[in-house]
Amino acid sequence: TRSPVTVTVTGAAGQIGYALLFRIASGQLIGPDTPINLRLLEIPQAVKAAEGTAMELTDCAFPLLRSIEVTDDTHRAFEGTNIALLVGARPRTQGMERGDLLEANGGIFKPQGEAINANAADDVRVLVVGNPANTNALIAQAHAPDVPAERFTAMTRLDHNRALAQLAIKLGVGIDEIQRLAIWGNHSATQYPDLFHAEVGGKIAAEQVEREWLSEEFIPTVAKRGAAIIEARGASSAASAANAAIDHVHTWVNGTAEGDWTSAGVVSDGSYGVPEGLISSFPVRARDGRYEIVQGLEIDEFSRPRIDASVQELVDERETVRRLGLV
Numbered sequence: 578t579r580s581p582v583t584v585t586v587t588g589a590a591g592q593i594g595y596a597l598l599f600r601i602a603s604g605q606l607i608g609p610d611t612p613i614n615l616r617l618l619e620i621p622q623a624v625k626a627a628e629g630t631a632m633e634l635t636d637c638a639f640p641l642l643r644s645i646e647v648t649d650d651t652h653r654a655f656e657g658t659n660i661a662l663l664v665g666a667r668p669r670t671q672g673m674e675r676g677d678l679l680e681a682n683g684g685i686f687k688p689q690g691e692a693i694n695a696n697a698a699d700d701v702r703v704l705v706v707g708n709p710a711n712t713n714a715l716i717a718q719a720h721a722p723d724v725p726a727e728r729f730t731a732m733t734r735l736d737h738n739r740a741l742a743q744l745a746i747k748l749g750v751g752i753d754e755i756q757r758l759a760i761w762g763n764h765s766a767t768q769y770p771d772l773f774h775a776e777v778g779g780k781i782a783a784e785q786v787e788r789e790w791l792s793e794e795f796i797p798t799v800a801k802r803g804a805a806i807i808e809a810r811g812a813s814s815a816a817s818a819a820n821a822a823i824d825h826v827h828t829w830v831n832g833t834a835e836g837d838w839t840s841a842g843v844v845s846d847g848s849y850g851v852p853e854g855l856i857s858s859f860p861v862r863a864r865d866g867r868y869e870i871v872q873g874l875e876i877d878e879f880s881r882p883r884i885d886a887s888v889q890e891l892v893d894e895r896e897t898v899r900r901l902g903l904v
C-alpha cells in the first residue's frame with residue numbers, strides 16, 4: 578500500500594459529483610493500492626446533500642477510503658490536497674451573456690485558486706471540469722502564483738472519448754485499435770477533433786473515412802454530443818463526464834502508453850500558434866506524473882483554420898476575464 582492521497586471534489590452534491598465520488602473511493606482514480614482521504618466542498622445550501630452522499634460512501638465500506646470530510650470552507654477544503662477536481666461552477670442560465678457567466682465563475686475560481694495556493698500539497702494537481710472549463714482553469718491558475726502553472730488543467734477527455742467512440746463505430750474497430758487521436762482548442766462547440774494524426778491499424782484515420790463524413794458528421798456529432806444527451810435523457814451527461822475526469826487524472830498519474838497520446842487542456846507554451854499562457858486542449862503525453870504537449874506535428878490545411886477558430890475563442894474569453902480583472 579502507498580501513502581494516502583487527499584482528493585478534493587467541489588460541487589460534490591451535484592450530478593457529476595454523484596457519479597464521480599464512488600469511483601474515486603473505490604480506487605479507480607489513482608490505482609488499487611492508494612488509500613484516499615476525500616474532501617467534499619459545497620456551497621452552504623448544498624452541504625446537507627453532500628453529507629448524504631458521504632453517508633452512502635461510508636456505507637460502501639470501501640477498503641481504500643480512509644476519511645471523508647464535507648465542508649463549505651474553501652481553505653479547509655484544499656488543506657494538504659494532492660488532487661483537486663473542480664466540478665462545481667455557475668450554470669449557464671437562459672439569456673445569460675458570456676461575460677456574466679465568466680464573471681460569476683470568477684467569483685468561484687478566484688478564491689479556489691487562492692485557497693489552493695495557500696493550502697494545497699506541494700505536488701497538487703488540479704483538473705477543472707466546471708464550465709467554461711478552460712477559462713475557469715485560467716482564472717484559478719492566475720491566483721495560484723506559487724503553484725507551477727502546468728498543474729492546472731481543463732477537461733477535454735470527454736470530447737476525446739466521444740471522438741474515439743464515434744470513430745470506432747464508423748470503422749467497426751475496437752477502441753484499443755485507435756491511437757493518437759487529439760482534441761484541440763476549447764471545450765466548447767468550436768473544439769476540433771483531429772483525425773489527421775490519429776492512426777487505426779497503423780494508417781492515418783482521416784484517410785480511412787470520407788471527407789464529408791469527417792466535416793459534416795464526425796466533427797459536429799462530437800461537438801454537440803452534450804446537447805444530444807440532454808435531449809435524449811432529459812438530464813446532462815454526468816456519468817460520462819465523471820468517467821472522463823477519472824481517465825484524465827489516472828493518465829496524469831500513471832502515464833500514457835508508449836507511442837500513444839491523449840487530450841487535455843493544458844497551459845500553452847506557444848506551440849502550434851496557441852498563445853502562451855492560454856489553457857487549450859492539445860495532444861498530450863503523460864510521463865513521470867506530468868502532462869507534456871506533443872511537439873513537432875505538422876498541421877494540415879483542413880485542421881489549421883479549425884484549430885485557429887477554437888483558439889481565437891479562448892483568446893476572446895481571456896480578454897473578457899482580463900477586462901473583469903479576474904486574471
Ligand code: NDP
Binds near residue numbers: 590618620706
Ligand atoms: P453537474 O454536476 O451536472 O455539472 C457541474 C459542472 O460540470 C457544470 O459547470 C457543467 O457545465 C460541467 N460539465 C462539464 N462537462 C460536463 C458534461 N459532459 N455534462 C454535464 N456537465 C458537464 O451540475 P449540478 O448542477 O448537478 O451540480 C453542481 C454542484 O456544484 C451543485 O451542487 C452546486 O451547489 C455546486 N457548486 C459548488 C461550488 C463550490 O463548491 N464552491 C460552487 C458552485 C456550485 P454546464 O453548466 O455547461 O453543464
